[in-house]
Amino acid sequence: MTNELIQNLSVDCVVFGFDTNTKTLNVLLIKRYLEDEKTNQPLVDDYVLTGYHVYQNESLDDSATRVLKELTGLTGQYKKQFKAFGDPNRLKNEKDLIWVENQRFNVRTITIAYYFLLKTEDVDVSNNTYQAKWHPINQLPKIGFDHKQIILEAYEDLKTKCLSEPIIFELLPDKFTINDVQDLYESILNIEIDNRNFRRKVINKKYIIPLDEKQVGVSKRPAQLYMFSKDIYQKIYQKSYLINI
Amino acid sequence: MTNELIQNLSVDCVVFGFDTNTKTLNVLLIKRYLEDEKTNQPLVDDYVLTGYHVYQNESLDDSATRVLKELTGLTGQYKKQFKAFGDPNRLKNEKDLIWVENQRFNVRTITIAYYFLLKTEDVDVSNNTYQAKWHPINQLPKIGFDHKQIILEAYEDLKTKCLSEPIIFELLPDKFTINDVQDLYESILNIEIDNRNFRRKVINKKYIIPLDEKQVGVSKRPAQLYMFSKDIYQKIYQKSYLINI
C-alpha cells in the first residue's frame, strides 16, 4: 500500500496552553487567509484549528501527534481523542466552501478531534510557519469551519476531566506553586476557590511533593515549589465508586 | 450528490441492555458465520457488534440511530458516541481478512463507535434477522475484529458516566424499585452497596418519584415502585466543581 492521504478523513487538534504569568487558558489557532486574485480583497480571513488528513498507514493517534509536532515541534504532550465530527454540512458555510475549493479537499470530511495540554511557554509562536497564535479561551476570534464548536466541546471535556484526574499538571511547569494550581483551576472552571481549603487539600496529596526550592526572581515573598509525581499517583490511585447523581 | 456509502467509514454500536430479572448487564451481538464453499467447514464463526457504513448524506449520529433501528426496531434510545477506532491494522487478523474479502469492504475502515442503553425486554431477539443475542458483559463469547476492545472501552465509559449522570434509568423500565436501581449499579460497577445507605440516598433525590403503585405478581412482599423525572432532574441540576484527584 502506498502512503497516501485518506481524502475524507482528518484529525483536528485543539491545543490548550496555560500561561502561568497572565493566568489564562489559551487555545493555539492558525491563520486562514485567502485573497481575491484580482482585487486583493480578503475572501477568507479568520482562524482555525490545526489539522491534517490521515495517512493510509497511520493510526489516528499518530496522525494527531504528527500534526502537533509540525505545528509546535513538541512531542510527548498529553493528548486525548475526544470526539469525531462528521456532519455532512460541517464545512459548508460560504467562506469554508471558498477555502475548501481552493485547497481541493473533500467537502464531506470526517474529522477526529483531539485536544492537547501543554504550557504556552513551550511553544515559540514568534515566527511560526502557520502564523499560530494563542487566544484566551474566553476571547476567541472569528473561527472558521465548525472549529468553534470543536473547541467548545474540547473545553467541556477538559473541565469535566480536570475534576477527577490530575491532568492539570500537564498544563503547568514541572515546578509549580500551590497558587499556580489554584489559578489554573480557577481559569479553567471559571470559579473562585478558597485559598486555605484548597492548599490543605492539595498539600495533603502524597503525590504533590514539596521541593527544597523556592521561586526566584519574584519581587515579593517567594513561594514554595512543588512537583507532581505521576508514579506515586498511580501507585496510590483508588477508583472511586461514589455515586453522585 | 448521490446517496452512496462512504467506503472507509462505519459506525459500530455497542448495545447495552439490562435484564431486571437475571440482574445482568448484557451486550447485544450478532453472529458472524462463513463456511468454506466446498468442504462446508466453518471459516469464521464468532460474534461481532452491529454496525454499517455511513451514507454520504447522513450524519454520524443518524447513522448510528439507523443501525440500531435495523437491529432492534427501536428508536429514541439513549445514545453516546464515545470513540473513533481507526488503527490501520484493526481488521487484519486472519478471520477478519477472510470476512472482509467476502464482504468486499475496505480494510482501512475507520469506525465511529457508539453505545446505546436500553432494556433487554424491549428487544425481541427470538427471530432476529441478524441472529442477535444478548451476552452478559462478564461472559463475552469469541468476538471478531477489534470489537472486544470497543465493547470494553464502551463499558469503561459507561462505568464512569453512571457515577455522575442519571443514565442508569435508561436501562430500567419506567417503573422500578429502589432495589432494581441498586442491582443495576452493582452489576455495572461490579461492587456491593449497602442497602440502607443506598435507599436513603436515592429516595432523597427529588427526581425519584414514588408512585401509588406496588409490584404485582411477585411471590413475596411487593416493593414500592418509583419513576425518574428527567424534567425535575434538569431543573434542579447543579454543576459540581468538587475537585477529586
Place this chain on the structure above:
DNA sequence: ACAAAAGTGTTTTCTTTACACCCATGG
C-alpha cells in the same frame, strides 16, 4: 407459620465549607 425479600435509624467518621490575620521578602 414460614420463606423471602422489603424496609427501617442511629452513631461514627470523614469531608467540605466558612472565615481573617500574620509572615517573609524585595524594593
Place this chain on the structure above:
DNA sequence: CCATGGGTGTAAAGAAAACACTTTTGT
C-alpha cells in the same frame, strides 16, 4: 518600612460509612 502576595487554624455543617433487626406479603 512598606507593599505584595504567601502562608496559616479552627469550628460548624454536611455527607458517607458501618451496622442488624422488623415488617409485609404470597404460598
